[in-house]
Amino acid sequence: xxxxxxxxxxxxxxxxxxxxxxxxxxxxxxxxxxxxxxxxxxxxxxxxxxxxxxxxxxxxxxxxxxxxxxxxxxxxxxxxxxxxxxxxxxxxxxxxxxxxxxxxxxxxxxxxxxxxxxxxxxxxxxxxxxxxxxxxxxxxxxxxxxxxxxxxxxxxxxxxxxxxxxxxxxxxxxxxxxxxxxxxxxxxxxxxxxxxxxxxxxxxxxxxxxxxxxxxxxxxxxxxxxxxxxxxxxxxxxxxxxxxxxxxxxxxxxxxxxxxxxxxxxxxxxxxxxxxxxxxxxxxxxxxxxxxxxxxxxxx
Amino acid sequence: xxxxxxxxxxxxxxxxxxxxxxxxxxxxxxxxxxxxxxxxxxxxxxxxxxxxxxxxxxxxxxxxxxxxxxxxxxxxxxxxxxxxxxxxxxxxxxxxxxxxxxxxxxxxxxxxxxxxxxxxxxxxxxxxxxxxxxxxxxxxxxxxxxxxxxxxxxxxxxxxxxxxxxxxxxxxxxxxxxxxxxxxxxxxxxxxxxxxxxxxxxxxxxxxxxxxxxxxxxxxxxxxxxxxxxxxxxxxxxxxxxxxxxxxxxxxxxxxxxxxxxxxxxxxxxxxxxxxxxxxxxxxxxxxxxxxxxxxxxxxxxxxxxxxxxxxxxxxxxxxxxxxxxxxxxxxxxxxxxxx
Numbered sequence: 001x002x003x004x005x006x007x008x009x010x011x012x013x014x015x016x017x018x019x020x021x022x023x024x025x026x027x028x029x030x031x032x033x034x035x036x037x038x039x040x041x042x043x044x045x046x047x048x049x050x051x052x053x054x055x056x057x058x059x060x061x062x063x064x065x066x067x068x069x070x071x072x073x074x075x076x077x078x079x080x081x082x083x084x085x086x087x088x089x090x091x092x093x094x095x096x097x098x099x100x101x102x103x104x105x106x107x108x109x110x111x112x113x114x115x116x117x118x119x120x121x122x123x124x125x126x127x128x129x130x131x132x133x134x135x136x137x138x139x140x141x142x143x144x145x146x147x148x149x150x151x152x153x154x155x156x157x158x159x160x161x162x163x164x165x166x167x168x169x170x171x172x173x174x175x176x177x178x179x180x181x182x183x184x185x186x187x188x189x190x191x192x193x194x195x196x197x198x199x200x201x202x203x204x205x206x207x208x209x210x211x212x213x214x215x216x217x218x219x220x221x222x223x224x225x226x227x228x229x230x231x232x233x234x235x236x237x238x239x240x241x242x243x244x245x246x247x248x249x250x251x252x253x254x255x256x257x258x259x260x261x262x263x264x265x266x267x268x269x270x271x272x273x274x275x276x277x278x279x280x281x282x283x284x285x286x287x288x289x290x291x292x293x294x295x296x297x298x299x300x
Numbered sequence: 301x302x303x304x305x306x307x308x309x310x311x312x313x314x315x316x317x318x319x320x321x322x323x324x325x326x327x328x329x330x331x332x333x334x335x336x337x338x339x340x341x342x343x344x345x346x347x348x349x350x351x352x353x354x355x356x357x358x359x360x361x362x363x364x365x366x367x368x369x370x371x372x373x374x375x376x377x378x379x380x381x382x383x384x385x386x387x388x389x390x391x392x393x394x395x396x397x398x399x400x401x402x403x404x405x406x407x408x409x410x411x412x413x414x415x416x417x418x419x420x421x422x423x424x425x426x427x428x429x430x431x432x433x434x435x436x437x438x439x440x441x442x443x444x445x446x447x448x449x450x451x452x453x454x455x456x457x458x459x460x461x462x463x464x465x466x467x468x469x470x471x472x473x474x475x476x477x478x479x480x481x482x483x484x485x486x487x488x489x490x491x492x493x494x495x496x497x498x499x500x501x502x503x504x505x506x507x508x509x510x511x512x513x514x515x516x517x518x519x520x521x522x523x524x525x526x527x528x529x530x531x532x533x534x535x536x537x538x539x540x541x542x543x544x545x546x547x548x549x550x551x552x553x554x555x556x557x558x559x560x561x562x563x564x565x566x567x568x569x570x571x572x573x574x575x576x577x578x579x580x581x582x583x584x585x586x587x588x589x590x591x592x593x594x595x596x597x598x599x600x601x602x603x604x605x606x607x608x609x610x611x612x613x614x615x616x617x618x619x620x621x622x623x624x625x626x627x628x629x630x631x632x633x634x635x636x637x638x639x640x
Binding site: 097190192193196197198199200201202203206210211214215 | 320343346347367368369370372373374375377379381382384385386394395397398399446447449450454
């Protein structure tokens with residue numbers, strides 16, 4: 001960027017606008033959060049955030065979010081790859097479907113998932129439904145029960161009211177991030193690089209690991225980071241599928257809402273502040289890795 | 301390597317191409333864009349596969365069904381296709397590190413090999429750099445070293461100098477020739493620049509519309525072109541329709557077309573032996589090392605381009621509108637069923 005001829009005129013105006021905008025929508029609300037928290041003494045603050053119930057909630061939120069982000073990282077990469085590299089009928093439709101979790105109110109998603117995954121739901125009771133369906137067809141054909149009931153119960157996935165259910169909905173809300181960050185990189189990808197690797201005797205896996213993956217790594221990592229950050233703040237869908245037992249299956253945002261319901265505003269903001277700073281540290285760390293990864297190829 | 305022999309069925313890209321390259325040769329595939337030369341190269345490499353029936357042999361063994369990775373070829377891409385996130389060292393070492401575990405050389409052996417290659421391409425001090433820090437010519441040399449690291453049986457280069465500016469290009473192609481004289485790996489390179497092909501290659505395959513028109517050493521391609529296309533592609537020319545004066549009368553009923561290079565047009569001030577053709581000078585273009593003279597034949601007003609050495613031009617003391625006589629040296633006649 002030449003300093004002599006800026007692309008956008010009025011540098012001071014645009015900078016001022018940017019700072020104002022950031023302050024209005026990000027810095028001032030966050031400062032308010034911190035300010036409210038300072039109404040607590042150190043003792044009260046410490047007591048609030050080391051409450052075993054709160055600590056368990058932190059552990060659950062960060063653990064489930066990290067797991068969901070990781071699964072999204074692996075599966076999202078595959079989805080992006082297939083959407084870019086493998087032409088199949090209906091590809092455009094699937095491509096459009098990827099953005100669906102962005103648009104759907106997450107509470108709706110939460111209800112849909114918990115209904116599917118309860119013991120009698122389509123997926124939650126998949127094995128049992130399969131048995132009863134088969135036996136119904138058998139009965140129509142004049143046979144007695146074809147499969148004994150309960151024989152396929154291992155195909156049941158009653159994930160509602162379990163922490164696995166939380167991970168499932170977090171995967172749903174974070175799905176588009178990895179796909180949408182990796183996709184453009186794969187689209188720009190130069191096939192000659194692969195051909196070059198192959199001509200040098202590298203097999204498919206080596207080519208992916210040493211040639212393709214390092215190129216998409218920064219984008220992939222930022223996609224996972226976004227999915228992770230999104231999952232930490234997710235509230236609407238999780239409360240419908242989690243059993244929400246304090247100390248076992250309550251996520252941090254729910255803890256905050258609980259405190260608010262009890263008119264403990266400062267305690268609520270204290271938890272919020274810890275969540276904020278923990279997320280900030282994690283995001284900074286991941287950003288650091290990304291910068292390092294990008295710099296290796298762009299030391300000009 | 302005994303030879304490559306491949307035919308390519310009904311496809312438009314390549315039509316019944318047969319090519320036999322001897323071990324250690326440096327071959328140029330020369331042709332205009334769309335003549336199928338890059339396709340042929342990619343088929344030899346195994347990046348693309350020929351139509352059923354096409355066969356490729358390395359050293360007498362049929363490799364048509366062998367994968368790109370197992371053919372042991374070195375391929376240098378037009379835009380180098382270097383791995384951007386790897387240093388020059390790692391780029392060159394890639395092929396060695398990608399070998400199956402039991403064949404993979406030790407780290408020390410890899411280091412020694414890469415250093416040897418870096419010395420070969422004269423980039424000893426560039427090992428820790430990244431491709432983005434190199435100039436085009438340097439990148440090209442890294443790509444070459446990377447391809448050579450796996451000790452290929454054949455080295456294939458796709459427009460190796462295409463993306464470089466003229467000076468670097470000229471320098472690099474002499475360097476490639478010298479390199480080839482040292483390491484003697486069988487090499488095939490694609491180019492659309494006739495000068496490049498003639499200067500560098502042992503033999504040149506001139507391609508047009510999916511066919512090899514002529515496959516011969518540079519001198520022969522230039523001096524004894526197989527047909528008007530080859531003649532026309534290798535340099536400027538004058539075309540004379542109808543029978544030349546003094547040419548032996550042909551048995552064939554069709555009229556021959558006669559091709560003469562501008563530098564083979566001799567300009568004389570007088571018609572001493574009576575075999576000259578009367579012409580008038582219409583334009584003189586001074587280039588420094590040579591002088592381009594445009595003339596018009598007085599009998600049929602056809603334009604003729606002549607190229608004189610500066611010395612010859614001075615001796616003649618030509619002027620515009622002057623009437624002179626021209627003689628054709630080294631003319632080539634082809635029959636007109638060869639449309640150009």
